[in-house]
Amino acid sequence: VDEFELxxxxxxxxxxxxxxxxxxxxxGAVLRPDPDRDLVTVxxxxxxxxxxxxxxxxxxxxxxxxxxxxxxxxxxxxxxxWMTLALTLREARADWLEDFAAGLDSAAAAHGVTLVGxxxxxxxxxxxxxxxxxxxxxxxxxLRSGARVGDTIFVTGTVGDSAAGxxxxxxxxxxxxxxxxxxxxxxxxxxxxxxxxxxxxxxDVSDGLYTDLEKLLSASGVGGVIDLECLPISxxxxxxxxxxxxxxxxxxxxxxxxxxxxxxxANLPDSGELMVTAIGKVRPGAGLECREAGKTVDxxxxxxxxxx
Amino acid sequence: VDEFELxxxxxxxxxxxxxxxxxxxxxGAVLRPDPDRDLVTVxxxxxxxxxxxxxxxxxxxxxxxxxxxxxxxxxxxxxxxWMTLALTLREARADWLEDFAAGLDSAAAAHGVTLVGxxxxxxxxxxxxxxxxxxxxxxxxxLRSGARVGDTIFVTGTVGDSAAGxxxxxxxxxxxxxxxxxxxxxxxxxxxxxxxxxxxxxxDVSDGLYTDLEKLLSASGVGGVIDLECLPISxxxxxxxxxxxxxxxxxxxxxxxxxxxxxxxANLPDSGELMVTAIGKVRPGAGLECREAGKTVDxxxxxxxxxx
Numbered sequence: 001v002d003e004f005e006l007x008x009x010x011x012x013x014x015x016x017x018x019x020x021x022x023x024x025x026x027x028g029a030v031l032r033p034d035p036d037r038d039l040v041t042v043x044x045x046x047x048x049x050x051x052x053x054x055x056x057x058x059x060x061x062x063x064x065x066x067x068x069x070x071x072x073x074x075x076x077x078x079x080x081x082w083m084t085l086a087l088t089l090r091e092a093r094a095d096w097l098e099d100f101a102a103g104l105d106s107a108a109a110a111h112g113v114t115l116v117g118x119x120x121x122x123x124x125x126x127x128x129x130x131x132x133x134x135x136x137x138x139x140x141x142x143l144r145s146g147a148r149v150g151d152t153i154f155v156t157g158t159v160g161d162s163a164a165g166x167x168x169x170x171x172x173x174x175x176x177x178x179x180x181x182x183x184x185x186x187x188x189x190x191x192x193x194x195x196x197x198x199x200x201x202x203x204d205v206s207d208g209l210y211t212d213l214e215k216l217l218s219a220s221g222v223g224g225v226i227d228l229e230c231l232p233i234s235x236x237x238x239x240x241x242x243x244x245x246x247x248x249x250x251x252x253x254x255x256x257x258x259x260x261x262x263x264x265x266a267n268l269p270d271s272g273e274l275m276v277t278a279i280g281k282v283r284p285g286a287g288l289e290c291r292e293a294g295k296t297v298d299x300x301x302x303x304x305x306x307x308x
Numbered sequence: 309v310d311e312f313e314l315x316x317x318x319x320x321x322x323x324x325x326x327x328x329x330x331x332x333x334x335x336g337a338v339l340r341p342d343p344d345r346d347l348v349t350v351x352x353x354x355x356x357x358x359x360x361x362x363x364x365x366x367x368x369x370x371x372x373x374x375x376x377x378x379x380x381x382x383x384x385x386x387x388x389x390w391m392t393l394a395l396t397l398r399e400a401r402a403d404w405l406e407d408f409a410a411g412l413d414s415a416a417a418a419h420g421v422t423l424v425g426x427x428x429x430x431x432x433x434x435x436x437x438x439x440x441x442x443x444x445x446x447x448x449x450x451l452r453s454g455a456r457v458g459d460t461i462f463v464t465g466t467v468g469d470s471a472a473g474x475x476x477x478x479x480x481x482x483x484x485x486x487x488x489x490x491x492x493x494x495x496x497x498x499x500x501x502x503x504x505x506x507x508x509x510x511x512d513v514s515d516g517l518y519t520d521l522e523k524l525l526s527a528s529g530v531g532g533v534i535d536l537e538c539l540p541i542s543x544x545x546x547x548x549x550x551x552x553x554x555x556x557x558x559x560x561x562x563x564x565x566x567x568x569x570x571x572x573x574a575n576l577p578d579s580g581e582l583m584v585t586a587i588g589k590v591r592p593g594a595g596l597e598c599r600e601a602g603k604t605v606d607x608x609x610x611x612x613x614x615x616x
Contacts, residue, residue: 027383028350042336047431086437123355129394
């Protein structure tokens with residue numbers, strides 16, 4: 001079985017997507033964009049023993065590889081459409097591939113994303129690169145660089161759960177909600193798609209809220225302050241970790257795939273059942289200050305970085 | 309240095325590309341497609357010790373990662389525009405990255421391709437995935453599936469050189485032309501862009517002429533016959549390998565990155581200095597027959613395949 005057959009067998013799905021003229025099976029995919037839309041392209045790679053433990057299930061690896069990219073698409077205010085996969089494996093095992101493809105499907109199908117191409121190769125470690133291209137009304141993508149002094153800083157959902165779930169699993173423990181938040185992060189695609197025209201800047205929380213918000217502020221050339229009492233902490237996280245650990249996980253745990261964005265507080269779109277919490281304000285200057293009871297708290301960023 | 313800084317430092321180039329609204333540095337790239345064009349997306353991965361030897365220079369790895377994708381774009385009759393890079397490395401060494409980026413640039417700049425995003429990760433082996441998106445007049449992409457009975461089968465340039473160069477290097481020998489053909493394959497982007505409306509089907513020669521032409525014929529639901537005397541063999545290949553080896557390298561060596569296509573012989577676009585050779589005909593039925601002096605020659609496909 002060559003790599004071409006591999007891809008066909010495990011990843012091809014019947015699709016009636018009208019925007020896919022040619023999918024998997026030719027030298028390239030042929031896609032038909034809508035008029036008056038910009039394209040938004042994101043790519044994210046997961047490497048065994050770096051981004052996921054060797055014992056993570058193939059389903060969860062496939063799911064995560066898509067979810068982390070959907071989260072980037074959401075942070076741009078775009079609509080996800082087409083996906084490609086570059087998959088490097090030590091061996092081609094049918095059960096692994098079936099489970100992996102099911103996870104990939106599970107995350108993609110929920111948002112109408114079609115797998116249109118890919119490349120499967122043999123190598124000494126598992127590397128999963130997914131690229132998703134979406135679209136957005138021309139000129140309406142949300143960047144990191146648009147935050148304005150006076151904007152309110154918001155974050156969706158709750159933060160710290162995923163890192164808590166990961167730490168519990170590593171310690172041989174489990175808590176259902178936290179484990180699920182780690183294993184199956186939910187990208188905020190629907191809400192992200194409503195943020196155009198409302199959010200002045202946005203980023204998805206992957207490295208950790210503190211680090212990612214710092215990046216947004218720095219790209220915008222502004223400073224910010226957040227009130228630690230306002231951080232949205234889930235009941236499950238509160239009941240499982242002490243207050244200091246909650247704070248560390250919420251600020252630096254990462255893998256949340258929530259959206260952190262800045263906006264005029266009077267101009268928020270309807271978020272439905274998704275909680276959206278104001279955590280601070282954009283102000284002149286540079287850097288991110290953490291406050292508690294109105295006083296500055298010394299917080300050292302320890303968000304996850306490669307090649308540190 | 310985190311992966312984000314890595315990408316910025318080594319891969320960011322000044323660009324005045326009008327079709328790139330946002331390049332490297334945000335959650336995603338924002339691209340502006342031209343109206344009435346289809347998108348063509350290709351992705352190809354190179355893995356250390358599988359697609360390139362561990363001692364291949366970083367420049368050559370970067371060059372090749374782009375060239376193999378450009379070749380797929382050319383085979384679709386498209387114009388390459390935007391590129392993303394997913395790069396997995398054991399370590400982040402400045403000299404390696406500079407050399408790699410120079411190779412990437414060298415192959416991309418010749419065709420006006422802009423690097424618009426990517427992800428750099430740590431891992432136990434070097435994996436380079438490049439994705440290129442191009443465009444083509446809506447409905448005009450050249451597929452593998454359009455070959456018609458009576459069409460002539462053509463191939464550009466000469467075949468077998470690259471594999472010959474690779475074999476010589478592996479044996480500690482060198483021949484300047486063949487080594488260059490292996491190290492710096494030239495994707496036939498310009499000619500591919502002229503093939504729309506002329507070629508009925510096309511594929512790029514990466515696995516080997518025999519295997520790749522078989523794929524084209526199979527996708528088109530037709531058979532074909534080629535005359536081995538017509539295979540375009542370079543003078544360098546003729547003078548370095550015996551006749552049997554020339555044939556093996558030309559038919560199954562692979563890594564040629566020439567275009568194999570079918571067309572009405574009366575309807576070829578101007579190929580300028582690029583040699584285009586008629587090597588056979590499309591006929592009813594299935595399979596690919598090799599002929600010599602009008603007689604069938606038994607040829608066993610031994611093109612390179614992963615996970616064989």
